Amino acid sequence: MSGVFSRSSGAGEIASIDYLLAKKALLREYKAGRIARNELCDAHPELIRAARAIGALAGEICEVCGEGGIVHVSYAFGPKLPPHGRCIAGSDELARLRSTVSEFTCYVVEVCPECNWNYLVRQF
Numbered sequence: 001m002s003g004v005f006s007r008s009s010g011a012g013e014i015a016s017i018d019y020l021l022a023k024k025a026l027l028r029e030y031k032a033g034r035i036a037r038n039e040l041c042d043a044h045p046e047l048i049r050a051a052r053a054i055g056a057l058a059g060e061i062c063e064v065c066g067e068g069g070i071v072h073v074s075y076a077f078g079p080k081l082p083p084h085g086r087c088i089a090g091s092d093e094l095a096r097l098r099s100t101v102s103e104f105t106c107y108v109v110e111v112c113p114e115c116n117w118n119y120l121v122r123q124f
């Protein structure tokens with residue numbers, strides 16, 4: 001895996017495939033009864049609040065509870081950003097961040113506001 005993140009183009013896509021496979025494995029464990037629901041659905045209240053306020057609907061139904069609509073929340077972390085990261089409300093804000101902060105990593109978390117399922121899906 002080393003070297004993947006040092007490339008600027010395409011690295012995010014490669015990473016997202018890894019996250020997707022890990023997520024599928026996790027959900028398989030859950031459906032087989034080897035992982036308790038409260039171990040998966042432990043989203044921080046702050047994350048749920050962000051999901052409801054600024055999250056982007058992913059158009060998918062939560063695979064854990066089968067009821068909630070999955071929402072994507074983006075966070076940026078970097079040396080010049082707050083230690084708990086900064087929520088990114090949309091592509092406009094991402095563009096603004098790119099122009100003001102040179103170094104940051106963006107994480108996209110999928111959240112189900114119904115059952116508190118949360119999972120890191122992408123990093124770029």
Ligand SMILES: [Zn+2]
Nearest residue numbers: 062065112115
């Ligand atoms: Zn759910």
